Amino acid sequence: MLESYSYVFLFSILSVIFVSIVTIVPKLIAPKAIGEKKLTTYECGEEPIGDAWIQFNVRYYLVALLFVAFDVEVFFLIPWAMVFKDLTGLIFWFEIVLFVGILAFALIYAWAKGVFEW
Amino acid sequence: MDLAMIADSIIVKVILSIAGVMIVFTINALFATWLERKVAGHIQLRLGPMEVGFHGVLQGAADGLKLIAKEIITPKGVDKKLFALAPYLAFFPTLLMFVVIPFSDKLQVRDLNIGLLYFFSISCIATIGIFMAGWASNNKYSLMGAVRSIAQSIAYEIPIILSILSVVIITQSLKLSEIVSYQSKFWIVLVQPVAFVVYVISAIAELNRTPFDIPEAESELVAGFHTEYSGMRFAVFFMAEYTNIFLVSAMATTLFLGGWRGPFFPPVVWFFIKTYALVFFIIWVRWAFPRLRPDQLMSFCWKFLTPVALLNLLITTFFMKIF
Numbered sequence: 001m002l003e004s005y006s007y008v009f010l011f012s013i014l015s016v017i018f019v020s021i022v023t024i025v026p027k028l029i030a031p032k033a034i035g036e037k038k039l040t041t042y043e044c045g046e047e048p049i050g051d052a053w054i055q056f057n058v059r060y061y062l063v064a065l066l067f068v069a070f071d072v073e074v075f076f077l078i079p080w081a082m083v084f085k086d087l088t089g090l091i092f093w094f095e096i097v098l099f100v101g102i103l104a105f106a107l108i109y110a111w112a113k114g115v116f117e118w
Numbered sequence: 119m120d121l122a123m124i125a126d127s128i129i130v131k132v133i134l135s136i137a138g139v140m141i142v143f144t145i146n147a148l149f150a151t152w153l154e155r156k157v158a159g160h161i162q163l164r165l166g167p168m169e170v171g172f173h174g175v176l177q178g179a180a181d182g183l184k185l186i187a188k189e190i191i192t193p194k195g196v197d198k199k200l201f202a203l204a205p206y207l208a209f210f211p212t213l214l215m216f217v218v219i220p221f222s223d224k225l226q227v228r229d230l231n232i233g234l235l236y237f238f239s240i241s242c243i244a245t246i247g248i249f250m251a252g253w254a255s256n257n258k259y260s261l262m263g264a265v266r267s268i269a270q271s272i273a274y275e276i277p278i279i280l281s282i283l284s285v286v287i288i289t290q291s292l293k294l295s296e297i298v299s300y301q302s303k304f305w306i307v308l309v310q311p312v313a314f315v316v317y318v319i320s321a322i323a324e325l326n327r328t329p330f331d332i333p334e335a336e337s338e339l340v341a342g343f344h345t346e347y348s349g350m351r352f353a354v355f356f357m358a359e360y361t362n363i364f365l366v367s368a369m370a371t372t373l374f375l376g377g378w379r380g381p382f383f384p385p386v387v388w389f390f391i392k393t394y395a396l397v398f399f400i401i402w403v404r405w406a407f408p409r410l411r412p413d414q415l416m417s418f419c420w421k422f423l424t425p426v427a428l429l430n431l432l433i434t435t436f437f438m439k440i441f
Contacts, residue, residue: 003128004228007135007217008236011227014136015213019206022350023190030189030349039194041257042345048195052261060269063416067272070424074279077431078235081286084435093439100428107420116417 062115066107073103135227139216143361148178150360153394154401161405188349193255196346200254205347205354208247211240212361219368220294222378222385233294234282237369241324244358245271248326248333251355252343263342266412267326267333273419274323274330280427281313281320284434285373298377307374312430314374316423321366322400323419325359329407330415367396 041048080096110116152167152175159166167174192198218233220226230236245268252264286292288309289300300306307314323330326342334342344355371377371392380388410418 004230007132007228008214010132010136011139011213011217012210014140015210016206018213019209019354022186022354023202023205026186026188026190026350030187032189038191041193041195041255042340043258044340048257051195052256052258060265060416063269063420064272066420067276070276071272074276074283077280077283078286078292081283082290082292084287084438085290090439093435096435097432100432104425104428107424111421116420117413 062110066110066115069103069106073100138225139213139227142221143213143216143357146364147357147360148176148182150363150397151178151181151356153398154360154404157398157401158405161402182353185350185353190349190351193257193346195256197254197256200250201346202351204247204251204254205351206247207250208244209354209358210247211243212358212365214240215365218294219365220298220372220377221389223295223298225386226295229293229295232292234286234292234297234373237294237365238279238282241362241365242271242275244362247358248343251347255343255346257346259339259341260343260345263333263335263339263345267343269412270323270326270330270333270415270419273416274320274423277316277419277423277427278320278324280424280431281310281316282373284310284313284427284431287431287435287438294372294377298372298379301376301379305374305376310374310430310434312426313434314370316427316430317370317374318396318399320419320423321370322403323415325362325366325400327363327400328404329410331404331409332412332415335409363397363400364393367393367400370396 041052043049076099077096084092155177156166156174167177170176170180192201215237217227218230218237220229248267248271249264252260252262252267255261285297285306288306289297291297291300297306326333333339334344339345344352347355368389371389375392375396378385378389380391383391
């Protein structure tokens with residue numbers, strides 16, 4: 001088991017090495033242009049107006065909350081899916097319908113509240 | 119020491135798996151970019167790249183060489199550390215996801231017992247890289263692209279996981295080799311067509327490709343989150359994107375299309391035939407459909423795909439309990 005995950009570790013090191021090499025080699029061999037203007041932020045050829053780091057309405061905040069709820073739901077569904085064939089009787093199915101139904105109700109509530117409209 | 123012992127020793131295994139993954143990664147990056155430009159060309163009644171090699175096959179290699187000889191510019195407004203770190207994070211999951219892909223019955227780097235879960239949890243890291251790139255750039259277009267990318271990635275994660283759950287319920291395993299061996303008689307797509315369609319649609323959205331490419335919508339956001347990236351740093355994002363197309367198709371092949379199984383040809387050949395058929399399909403979709411608006415995209419996910427995937431899961435389990 002540990003040996004398997006050592007491969008995961010190995011490949012993460014490999015990816016870091018790969019990106020390092022391909023970004024360092026151009027620094028050594030690429031020609032460099034001189035000038036101040038090349039370092040300005042791109043804004044379709046105009047002088048950039050102000051920072052991009054300002055407050056603005058993200059809109060996705062409520063959607064993100066909904067995502068967290070559903071992600072945790074899926075997280076609980078995975079163990080259930082793994083043992084599903086061993087469970088006998090429809091009662092286990094109704095239990096999961098109840099569980100999914102509560103969250104589906106949250107989705108319907110958010111829908112009716114207009115979270116998905118903008 | 120005889121050959122079996124050499125093949126068994128851990129250093130040889132490590133070297134072989136690294137070499138194998140890097141070869142598949144490189145060839146795919148070159149081939150997929152060429153395929154994209156060629157398909158785009160022919161769909162638009164032009165020829166696409168023709169100059170480098172036979173029908174432009176080596177165009178990707180030529181572009182790579184050109185990009186290595188380009189200066190990497192770090193604009194003065196950016197958050198320098200995050201700006202340099204973002205390509206690492208965007209690229210990091212692509213190589214890690216190769217670890218569990220079963221190319222054939224014997225060609226698999228590691229057959230983790232939670233392979234499926236591992237694949238989809240690792241794939242989420244790329245979103246952090248994309249957001250980091252957009253935020254660190256200090257560019258309005260990049261930031262907009264990054265915010266949209268987050269919203270889209272998290273929204274489409276739900277249907278993608280619900281659709282793979284339907285597969286898990288049938289096969290009762292998260293181990294990819296067991297999922298493939300389950301499909302020795304029939305492909306799972308035959309019993310789970312809805313899950314397959316949901317998977318492919320959400321996968322295209324996760325990849326940020328047209329018709330779901332609002333994070334990098336060229337006509338409104340220049341290049342989205344990688345507007346400020348140049349040279350090889352841009353190429354890293356680009357390679358990650360094309361590798362992800364391959365990986366998502368490879369996973370669809372494994373889960374729904376019987377993996378490496380098939381008559382006459384060796385397993386590896388079947389695996390690549392199926393995977394590249396899906397890659398071709400994803401490219402075809404890009405050049406055939408217009409882009410959606412952000413609000414259409416979000417409502418399509420939450421009002422249509424997620425309920426459909428949930429219902430599919432419940433109906434599947436209901437019929438499995440009845441029969």
